[in-house]
Amino acid sequence: AQRVTQPEKLLSVFKGAPVELKCNYSYSGSPELFWYVQYSRQRLQLLLRHISRESIKGFTADLNKGETSFHLKKPFAQEEDSAMYYCALRGYTGANSKLTFGKGITLSVRP
């Protein structure tokens, strides 16, 4: 079975503060990990994926297989980062590339 855990529901920080959104996963093989973001009144969209190893909008995430974690980080939060963030996993199950999501966390960045 595959599972994604986001232990916190809400993170509220001031503009310019560092941000870390936690994600832990459970999967017996080598999964693909993603972060999706949903801004107010917009649809769910991909923020970044671990295989790309890139920084998007200042966010980075490193896959730690030992700790089975994929935490999302940004050194200096901006107000426009306020949104709902979901961590997701895709296992290599052959024909189906379905995503398993965590429950999500609301990031609120105050001015």
Next chain:
Amino acid sequence: GAGVSQSPRYKVAKRGQDVALRCDPISGHVSLFWYQQALGQGPEFLTYFQNEAQLDKSGLPSDRFFAERPEGSVSTLKIQRTQQEDSAVYLCASSLAGLSYGNNEQFFGPGTRLTVL
């Protein structure tokens, strides 16, 4: 170009009614997914199509849920005899890839919010 579209955006049904939710994927996308998102939860997988073939329906919660994609493009999710616990946002996603794990980003639609009274 146009992204994934879904209709209706909002649906209110009385308990026991049948509903049909439509998804128009991005043109040319092979894979199509349906997810159910209850309030305060992340999306949960319902079913998956590769072209017109429904390859995985393991996430459908009961036999009241039925999905089809007869021509490999538009898909319909049908819920028969709706119950209050069916109230949720139903998300559709499509991706270009089929079996390949290359270009397989899933693009999501805006969702249909179903409320069962």
